[in-house]
Amino acid sequence: MLLLRDIYYINKNLDVGMGDLLIDSESGRIERIGKDLPAAGCEKIEGKGMLAMSAFFNMHTHSPMTLFRNLAENMRLHEWLSKVIWPLEKKTSETDIYYSSMVAFIEMIKSGTGCFNDMYFHMEAIARASKQIGIRACLGYGMIDLNDEGKRDREMRECERVLKKYSNGKHSELITANVAPHSIYTCSKKLLTEAKKLAGSYGTTYNIHCSETRKEVFDCLGVNKCRPVEYLEKLKVLDEKTILAHSVWVAKQEVAIMGKRKCSVSHNPVSNMKLASGGEIPLPEMFDAGVNVCLGTDGAASNNSLNMFETMKTAALIQNQFRWDPTIISPKQMLKCATVNGAKALGINSGAIAEGKLADITVLSLDANLQPANEKTLVNAIVYSANPSNVKHVIINGKLVLKDGKITTVDEQKIIDEFNKRAERLASASDCGAEI
Structure with missing residues (x-):
């Protein structure tokens, strides 16, 4: 289980709420939304200064x-x-x-x-x-x-x-x-x-x-x-x-x-x-x-x-x-x-934070570019002010695939290094050249 504690979140009506989000990592779904949910046995993320929204x-x-x-x-x-x-x-x-x-x-x-x-x-x-x-x-x-x-x-x-x-x-x-x-x-x-x-x-x-x-x-x-x-x-x-x-x-x-x-x-x-x-x-x-x-x-x-x-x-x-x-x-x-x-x-049962929905959630850090951050401003802030630097955690199917800004599932640098070797080979083999 994963618990997001005391966090702003965008609900199914695209309004801003505040509370706890309990995620069942096995089923990949949002189990409960509420206040002061029990944290025993849960991996816990403190939500102060953060906002959860649908990925x-x-x-x-x-x-x-x-x-x-x-x-x-x-x-x-x-x-x-x-x-x-x-x-x-x-x-x-x-x-x-x-x-x-x-x-x-x-x-x-x-x-x-x-x-x-x-x-x-x-x-x-x-x-x-x-x-x-x-x-x-x-x-x-x-x-x-x-x-x-x-x-x-x-x-x-x-x-x-x-x-x-x-x-x-x-x-x-x-x-x-x-x-x-x-x-x-x-x-x-x-x-x-x-x-x-x-x-x-x-x-x-x-x-x-x-x-x-x-x-x-x-x-x-x-x-x-x-x-x-x-x-x-x-x-x-x-x-x-x-x-x-x-x-x-x-x-x-x-x-x-x-x-x-x-x-x-x-x-x-x-x-x-x-x-x-x-x-x-x-x-x-x-x-x-x-x-x-x-x-x-x-x-x-x-x-x-x-x-x-x-x-x-x-x-x-x-x-x-x-x-x-x-x-x-x-x-x-x-x-x-x-x-x-x-x-x-x-046809995927996701796209919103609601009980029973698949837990595909992006957690944003409410940094200076998103301030002031309150229930009146946060939807506007997501659309007009946020950028990828605000992305703190990403949960997909109930699993943390990005934690504290770092990919948890693969070796990012190793992949990028191999990718660049292949990109260089392809560019050198092409007719594109510097004129394009």
């Missing part, structure tokens, strides 16, 4: 792309993908993926993230790393067929192999898997529809990039005579288990469709701004339509961090700036997007 859900990642961080800058998305990222990815090994994923997970945990929704390849390496470090994972094998029937069949087989191994906690209670066709411009109509059937047969989510750039929208209009969300609606792949990454270039009628189908959207504001690929996402309209809006960082190569504090603040400020209205988005809405809504999208 973040990073709802769109390509975790191994830490390997390409800061390697290619000042490029447009399609050029960045075709000239740098995809050629480099062909040169990576499964062991490269393991170490680059591990570095991502160290960064995620140390910045308060407890669960991530990934799209990539070499899923065994990512799963092995996530299980060892103790982070919650939803793994999607990124499928691309480029209208090649043979490749489509191979992609579907690989996706189902991953699902059989990892879906619904078969491999680890921390790991599940979903179906992840890359996008409408890299996947054929048949792959998109067959992938949805596969997701349905395993009862899992359907994760896809959508309306990330103007080019994607214009190309879809030219080929399909409709916009991307309308195209996916025609294919009957939109429902409450669909997660649409980005979705910044959407029209009113598309927002209405997403709301009607109860889709989730993963908004990645920092990556969109860095690649200059996204305009102002219509968040207020999405909220009003009933779209389940989540937040993500995208990969570390296009962000260039996995910092969900930065993501929340940026998402809010973009709306204020473009709408000329500082009342348009509340801090509580942003915090909900980063926690509650991510758990809802993935």
Whole structure:
């Protein structure tokens, strides 16, 4: 058992409370919330000067792309993908993926993230790393067929192999898997529809990039005579288990469709701004339509961090700036997007501090940058003032994976040293050079 004593905490209504949190490390759940709970037999953390909140859900990642961080800058998305990222990815090994994923997970945990929704390849390496470090994972094998029937069949087989191994906690209670066709411009109509059937047969989510750039929208209009969300609606792949990454270039009628189908959207504001690929996402309209809006960082190569504090603040400020209205988005809405809504999208009984919920908790140190700290200020402080330096402890599935700012489950420095050897080898073998 683990007891957080006399600590501020964010409750299920995203209000601030004060009390004790008793965590059952065996079941991984929050056992009790109250005052003066018995401490016998518990590992105890004194909560004075601290705040407990749900760990973040990073709802769109390509975790191994830490390997390409800061390697290619000042490029447009399609050029960045075709000239740098995809050629480099062909040169990576499964062991490269393991170490680059591990570095991502160290960064995620140390910045308060407890669960991530990934799209990539070499899923065994990512799963092995996530299980060892103790982070919650939803793994999607990124499928691309480029209208090649043979490749489509191979992609579907690989996706189902991953699902059989990892879906619904078969491999680890921390790991599940979903179906992840890359996008409408890299996947054929048949792959998109067959992938949805596969997701349905395993009862899992359907994760896809959508309306990330103007080019994607214009190309879809030219080929399909409709916009991307309308195209996916025609294919009957939109429902409450669909997660649409980005979705910044959407029209009113598309927002209405997403709301009607109860889709989730993963908004990645920092990556969109860095690649200059996204305009102002219509968040207020999405909220009003009933779209389940989540937040993500995208990969570390296009962000260039996995910092969900930065993501929340940026998402809010973009709306204020473009709408000329500082009342348009509340801090509580942003915090909900980063926690509650991510758990809802993935169907995980977490995302909030409440009795019976999975104990995925980030504990912040209320340092000078978060002062004054009281019940009126703390939600605002999380969104607008906090940063990874405030993260003191992280609990995932009832286990302390970060204690006093240090990872407890793996040798962080050893991993980083090996990772850097591999990153240097890859950079020297690439054609990127200093000009990029």
